[in-house]
Amino acid sequence: MEVKYAEDGAFDAACKKAMSQIEQEGYLTVLKQERMQTIHIFGIACYKKSCKVEYTKQQLS
Numbered sequence: 001m002e003v004k005y006a007e008d009g010a011f012d013a014a015c016k017k018a019m020s021q022i023e024q025e026g027y028l029t030v031l032k033q034e035r036m037q038t039i040h041i042f043g044i045a046c047y048k049k050s051c052k053v054e055y056t057k058q059q060l061s
Contacts, residue, residue: 002027006045011052018043019054032060 002022006014022028022041031039043054 001042001044003044003046006047006052009047009050011045011047011050014045014047015043015052015054018045019056028058036060 002018004014004018004021019041022043028039028041037060039058039060041056041058045052045054
């Protein structure tokens with residue numbers, strides 16, 4: 001899970017940045033090394049009292 005501030009309400013851009021950071025920083029690598037079979041990935045963008053959540057799920061075999 002990664003949370004970003006959505007400058008001027010740019011929710012889509014902030015969600016995309018959060019999801020990219022999860023992949024680029026290798027957050028998933030540790031979970032894969034621990035042999036997690038299902039990984040739920042959340043990119044959250046917040047602005048004032050609103051938020052948007054982008055979600056994906058990785059099913060590993």
